[in-house]
Amino acid sequence: MEVRIITSVAQADFSDTEVDVALRTGLGMWPELVSHQLLMEKPILVCSPDYAKGQSVRRLADLRIATLLLVIPRVKQCQHWLASAGLGDIDVESGPRFSTTAAAIEAAVSGVGISITDRNIVEAHLRDGRLVTPFNTEIPGEYGYYLVYPESRADDARVQPFRDWILSEARDGGRT
Structure with missing residues (x-):
């Protein structure tokens, strides 16, 4: 599996044939896309x-x-x-x-x-002590990190292995 990572604050353009999947932060509601929650913000x-x-x-x-x-x-x-x-x-x-x-x-x-x-x-x-939390205040976040892709690519041979791998990593907390 070849993975190329492009970082951008702009949302991925799935009409570009080079883009198979994307990672987004948000509420997980993108009607035109399949979304899988990876983790919630803290x-x-x-x-x-x-x-x-x-x-x-x-x-x-x-x-x-x-x-x-x-x-x-x-x-x-x-x-x-x-x-x-x-x-x-x-x-x-x-x-x-x-x-x-x-x-x-x-x-x-x-x-x-x-x-x-x-x-x-x-x-x-x-x-490592480069940052500290000045207050021990925990407020649940509303946003999460999501793997997204167009529904038309759900069975794509390039999407399936990456999706399965990243969802497994998310379930295991990235420890594998």
């Missing part, structure tokens, strides 16, 4: 250890004065998290804005501010 707050020590952010309400690192394509997830935490009045349009999650995470590691991001993505940074 939104958490993260920042560098130095930012956590040096700022006067001691309780959730202090996020109103913190530098919040916003990922532009994830505005809805950020607003949902803040509203669920009772902080829906925070203006997510102010502060540094990034086009990718990776850039916001790098800014958090560098001590620029606090990011609301997915634990699945930053787990290694948390383990």
Whole structure:
């Protein structure tokens, strides 16, 4: 099986014969596509250890004065998290804005501010101490990661092995 990975914030164009499957984040509802949930997002707050020590952010309400690192394509997830935490009045349009999650995470590691991001993505940074969670606040995410493809390709010989493999990995937590 040959796998070529193309990263983009734009959705895959399945009319392109080079694209067989795609990974998307969202609610899993794309009427024109078959979707398989791989995992759900686990939104958490993260920042560098130095930012956590040096700022006067001691309780959730202090996020109103913190530098919040916003990922532009994830505005809805950020607003949902803040509203669920009772902080829906925070203006997510102010502060540094990034086009990718990776850039916001790098800014958090560098001590620029606090990011609301997915634990699945930053787990290694948390383990090695590059990032910390300033508050132990767990708010369930609404969005997940999905394998998607057009229904017309469900039985495609290029789709089936990849689909079976990635679904097995998702069930096993990626430990195989």
